[in-house]
Amino acid sequence: MKKLVPVLVILFFMISCTTKEKVDLVLTNATLYSIDEDFTTAEAMAVNQGKIVAIGTSEEIRSKYEGQATLDLKGKFVYPGFNDAHCHFNGYGSNLTQYADLRGTQSPEEIYERLKTHPEKYGGEWILGRSWDQNDWEGKQFPDKTKLDELFPNTPVYLVRVDGHAGWCNSKALEMAGVTASSKVTGGEVLLKNGEPSGILIDNAMGLVFRLVPEITPEQQEKGLLAAQKNCFEAGLTSVTDCGLGKNTILLMDEMQKAGVLKMRINAMLDPTQENFEYFVKKGAYKTDRLLVNTIKIYADGALGSRGALLLEDYSDDPGNSGLQIEPQEFYDSICRLAYDNNYMVATHAIGDGGNRLVLDTYAKYLKGKNDRRWRIEHSQIVTPDDFEKFGQYSIVPSIQATHCTSDMPWAEDRLGPERIKGAYAYQTLLQQNGWLPNGTDFPVENIEPLFTFYSSVFRTDHEGSPEGGWHIAEGLTREQTLRSMTTWAAKASFEENEKGSLEPGKYADFVVLDTDLMTASPEQVLKAKVESTWIGGEKVF
Structure with missing residues (x-):
């Protein structure tokens, strides 16, 4: 019996050395970009x-772990799941169920043709559409209601501009809303033609008509959210920040997530309503593994494309117009005070240099200096040179959307002139203020594709490669900076960098597999890159 003891010890030692830890998934033979601190x-x-246990060489991982499922990627490329740091996920889904898609139309006539099929395709009592852009048309002039009146004399029409800051209506809609030449709205404008409403409503004036559009049903909304999720997964998105939602929409998202049908991770920003303040803000942040509510979203000004962005001086192509301030100063102070007292974040839409100065100076009154509140300015699109340092001085986060740069570049200098344009879409200058920034798309204003965000951030050209060398390319981001802005910095913007945004042990196994190496790909290869699969919490969702 004594002779058996050493043999048993040796056998036990051999077995213990060869035992592998059992895990749900082992992924091998990839080029995996962790996007950790050292890249x-x-x-x-x-x-x-649902979480990452380890990363390493294929040999290391195979020797230590046995996966219930294995995935040999045969050289494909793995990145953290892309995180859109500014979008309108719910709105995009609702559009899919109610609104005609007017994106890319080259003339009003093309829009009229699309609208003719709306009743049959969408039903409802209104003709609704989204994403027209007069800057894509010959003459670049705002349309009017004339032809809409001819086509739809008895049906109200409401068409939202691509940036969401102008509405185009027919006479029926204006009549129902009581809009006349004398209608005045703080933070908005009713455009006139021959002394009568032209059919174009800017910023807050849109609400005169929009309040009459029938509310989406819960069934339509749920259908829209699932359709939006499907499209996002196909694009490689695993997280989104939805900028401005009501209580009922957030509760629906929460319910769908807990039921396991809505798998997308959502940072839900609040509309500034009393209902939201009572239900969410005054109770502190709300958080599950898929939903986060810790931010109030407000607006300082309108958009550059519809000349509603608030400028310090008049538009170069519209003397006498310097844009719109959406709310009085007292409103911004009240929101900032509420957020500060309840440890909430504030995210304020600001496009123009006047809008950005308004927000920077308002935030400064509460933040007082360096801090870790992570209050954000959404877009930070045009900043006067004297104001850039305020982002760093008060730790204010510039939240950018790089595709706005390449969409706006054909006409942005017309609006701003050769001097102000130097402070526009200045992403590298903004990045240097705090050393990090989040990046998104603002979809449905832009396409949902995160690969287009990468392309615009790095190359700053349109998809045909114009202008050669990139538009104000010195303000472009590097490839590494861009990947961080779409992953770990986007997570940091919502205080979630310890849970997601990079592929590190202990974090959620949210990742995307591409057929292309974004760190070396040519511009053409980036645009042709294919999403092979998308994973959330180790589950394949596309």
Whole structure:
């Protein structure tokens, strides 16, 4: 019996040395960009119970872990799941169920043709559409109601401009809303033609008509959210920040997530309503593994394309017009005070240099200096040189959307002139203020594709490669900076950098597999890159 003891010890030692840890998924033979602090690359990853256990070489991971499922990627490229740091996820879904898609139309006539099929395709009592842009048309002039009246004399029409800051209506809609030449709205404008409403409503004036549009049903909304999720997964998105929602929409999202049908991780920003303040803000942040509510979203001004962005001096192509301030100063102070007292974030839409100065100076009154509140300015699109340093001085986060730059570049200098344009879409200058910034698309204002965000951030050209060398390319981001802005910095903007945004042990196994190496790909290859699969919490969702 004594002779058996050493043999048993040796056998036990051999068995223990060869026993592998069982995990849900082992992924090997990839080029994996972790996007951690050192921008580490790896070949393999082990995942268990929705989180990353380890990354390393294929040999290391195979020797230590046994996966219930294995995935040999045969050289494909793995990135953290893309995170759109500013979009309108719910609105995009609702559009899919109610609104005609007017994106890319080259003339009003093309829009009229699309609207003729609206009743049959969408039903409802209104003709609704989204994403027209007069800057894509010959003459670049705002349309009017004339032809809409001819086509739809008895049906109200409401068509939202691509930026969401102008509405185009027919006479029926204006009549129902009681809009006349004398209608005045703080933070908005009713455009006139021959002394009568032309059919174009800017910013807050849109609400005169929009309040009459029938509310989406819960069934339509749920259908829209699932349709939006499907399209986002196909694009490689695993997280989104939805900028401005009501209580009922957030509760619906929460319910759908807990039921397991809405898998997207959502940072839900609040509309500034008393209902939201009572239900969410005064109770503190609300958080689950898929939903976060910790931010109030407000607006300082309108958009550059519809000349509603608030400028310090008049528009170069519209003397006498310097844009719109959406709310009085007292409103911004009240929101900032409420958010500060309840440890909430504030995210304020600001496009023009006047809008950005308004927000920077308002935030400064509450933040007082360096801090970790992470209050944001959404877009930070045009900043006067004297104001850039305020972002760093008060730790204010510039939240950018790089595709706005390449969409606006054909006409932005017309609006601003050769001097002000130097402070527009200045992403590299903004990045240097705090050393990080989040990046998104603002979809449905822009296409949902995160690869287009990468393309615009790095190359600053349109998809045909114009202008050669990139538009104000010195303000472009590097490839590494861009990937961080779409992943870990986007997570940091919502205080979630310890849970997601990089492929590191302990974080959610949210990742996307591409057929293309974004760190070396040509511009053409980036645009042709294919999303092979998308994973959330180790579950394949596309």
